[in-house]
Amino acid sequence: AIEAEVRSSLISFLGNLSNHGVVAAIGWKQESDPCVDGWNGIACDAQNASVTKLRLEGFNLSGSLDMGSLCNMPAIASSLARLVLNGNNLGGGVPAQISICRQLTHLQIGGNKFEGELPDSLATLDNLKVLNVSYNNISGNLPNLSRISGLQIFLAQDNQLSGKIPAFDFYNFDEFNISYNNFSGQIPDVQGYFNSSSFIGNPFLCGYPLPNNCPQDKRKGVSGEQVLMYSGYALLGSLLVGAVGFKLCKKKMKKTGKVDSENSALSIDGSGNKATVPSSEHKTSATLNRPEVSATSVESGVVSSSLVVVTRPTVNGLMFEELLRAPAELLGRGRHGSLYKVICENGAMYAVKRIKDWAISGEDFKKRMQRIDQVKHPNVLPAAAFYSSQQEKLLVYEFQQNGSLFRLLHGTQMGRAFEWGSRLNFAASIAKGLATMHRELRDVEIAHGNLKSSNILLTKDMEPCISEYGLMVLYDHQDLTPSLITPAFEPNHRSNPSMPRAFGSDVYGFGVILLELLTGKMVHDKGFDLPKWVLSVVQEEWTVEVFDKSLILEGVSEERMVNLLQVAIKCVNRSPEARPSMTQVTSMIATIKEEEDRSLAYET
Numbered sequence: 001a002i003e004a005e006v007r008s009s010l011i012s013f014l015g016n017l018s019n020h021g022v023v024a025a026i027g028w029k030q031e032s033d034p035c036v037d038g039w040n041g042i043a044c045d046a047q048n049a050s051v052t053k054l055r056l057e058g059f060n061l062s063g064s065l066d067m068g069s070l071c072n073m074p075a076i077a078s079s080l081a082r083l084v085l086n087g088n089n090l091g092g093g094v095p096a097q098i099s100i101c102r103q104l105t106h107l108q109i110g111g112n113k114f115e116g117e118l119p120d121s122l123a124t125l126d127n128l129k130v131l132n133v134s135y136n137n138i139s140g141n142l143p144n145l146s147r148i149s150g151l152q153i154f155l156a157q158d159n160q161l162s163g164k165i166p167a168f169d170f171y172n173f174d175e176f177n178i179s180y181n182n183f184s185g186q187i188p189d190v191q192g193y194f195n196s197s198s199f200i201g202n203p204f205l206c207g208y209p210l211p212n213n214c215p216q217d218k219r220k221g222v223s224g225e226q227v228l229m230y231s232g233y234a235l236l237g238s239l240l241v242g243a244v245g246f247k248l249c250k251k252k253m254k255k256t257g258k259v260d261s262e263n264s265a266l267s268i269d270g271s272g273n274k275a276t277v278p279s280s281e282h283k284t285s286a287t288l289n290r291p292e293v294s295a296t297s298v299e300s301g302v303v304s305s306s307l308v309v310v311t312r313p314t315v316n317g318l319m320f321e322e323l324l325r326a327p328a329e330l331l332g333r334g335r336h337g338s339l340y341k342v343i344c345e346n347g348a349m350y351a352v353k354r355i356k357d358w359a360i361s362g363e364d365f366k367k368r369m370q371r372i373d374q375v376k377h378p379n380v381l382p383a384a385a386f387y388s389s390q391q392e393k394l395l396v397y398e399f400q401q402n403g404s405l406f407r408l409l410h411g412t413q414m415g416r417a418f419e420w421g422s423r424l425n426f427a428a429s430i431a432k433g434l435a436t437m438h439r440e441l442r443d444v445e446i447a448h449g450n451l452k453s454s455n456i457l458l459t460k461d462m463e464p465c466i467s468e469y470g471l472m473v474l475y476d477h478q479d480l481t482p483s484l485i486t487p488a489f490e491p492n493h494r495s496n497p498s499m500p501r502a503f504g505s506d507v508y509g510f511g512v513i514l515l516e517l518l519t520g521k522m523v524h525d526k527g528f529d530l531p532k533w534v535l536s537v538v539q540e541e542w543t544v545e546v547f548d549k550s551l552i553l554e555g556v557s558e559e560r561m562v563n564l565l566q567v568a569i570k571c572v573n574r575s576p577e578a579r580p581s582m583t584q585v586t587s588m589i590a591t592i593k594e595e596e597d598r599s600l601a602y603e604t
């Protein structure tokens, strides 16, 4: 039973925040027991011996919180895990004594009228998982909440908080929102976990995932990266000029020797290989909405028709003026470059990839891209256009709205059914696409170079297609998985001694994709190495638990999953020479599919 002292302090806590009519109305009575008699808004432990939750949402409570009266009482401080006071009219400061309630895992005081600063003592609530202070009038700096390692949800949107964002490890968060405050400075690395909606409405905040990038360090010059960071237009400007250079301008320039460069903020040379933007252009441009760069270029009159390096029926009508005017949103900054999403006025969407640090000459890059473009396969996404200068290489793809295989498997759509049949079809289609590319590009040894589930996009028909083919020269997956490097390969197992090494690396990447399809697990999840894990499970104590639970629930036969797993294991062999070729992989998967179809025929 709950002590009389605790009961009376609960009643006075609520009474102070409302008229006592509310206390009676919700059934809190000194003579009854909060746990046994089920006081509204209170939850207790299993033995009904202590109060664990206080949930008083939307009770029209007002006045200021006196946490001392509750938290100074050991019986409460040692058990209260959740305090939920969202949607009231509570005001005044958030009391520092709240932190005496050390067991709090959930503190939710959103949608009130709290003001002043958050007390530093909040950062000492080591058990906090959920902190919601959103929709109040709280100002000042955030306490150093990044020290609470278990924090999973932090909501502080719509306040007047300011200062820098603490160095949170965003990996740990399920939800994070500090939008519409007065935070300033650079956003810490969100590691791809949150998009701009978590940060918008803070005029002085900069950096990814917001579109406006941070002012450059004046000591350094303007690098190619910064040029792009400063203005989406600059990116598209150079893209534009590049395309002009490749297509239309080439002819014109033979005659005139140059393209209206005096009028333009962007200038190019005759080969279209140089696109520069004066640095003064960037220092002032913190947003994408700057018409001046585009206007001058467009005025040059050169950019008047569809200027696409690689023409496709669907992008023939692509107007570069439009592409230029459209805002560019930074979608990702990976190991090998940044990806921007561009939406044109007519609704057409493009993904523009800027590759960094690739020491390939403009001419070689052009040849390479044209060669790749000659191979067509329905499961390989062709580039719509590309551009190359000394400083940067840009590729334009049609934007695929259905996301990637990575997102399908691990993202928010996770709940969506992704059945065995579809997974097998995905595996077969990707294998076919890759095998075709390898076969057709064997003489030049152009591999994909960075095959992974985020590079497998879903078309509008939900078919998988491989994107960004050939954007990396020999990027070996083993870079990422040193555990798998083995100099001592076993000659007996050499199935493809002559397979170019870069192709072997793609086969490895494909094997990992198969493992993701089979296990539903992520490749690199906090030090977890998927191939290594699968191999250890398979070698030691074999268990069906290696497979994705949803496949087991679906009732997929273990035998068929094991067959595909065996293909995957061959692909992730430590020795590149021992891996099968993609043509071999394709036929192995085709056999599994045939078996599958035969068994389905039996079942019906």
Ligand SMILES: Nc1ncnc2c1ncn2[C@@H]1O[C@H](COP(=O)(O)OP(=O)(O)OP(=O)(O)O)[C@@H](O)[C@H]1O
Residues within 6 Å of the ligand: 331, 332, 333, 334, 335, 336, 337, 338, 339, 350, 351, 397, 398, 399, 400, 401, 403, 404, 450, 454, 455, 457, 467, 468
């Ligand atoms: N054409 C496209 N249409 C739609 N989404 C795309 C397109 N290309 C890439 N994406 C998605 O945009 C995000 C960022 O792409 P990006 O290529 O920068 O990431 P990455 O593949 O993880 O990194 P990297 O390729 O540099 O190793 C990924 O989630 C990817 O699936």
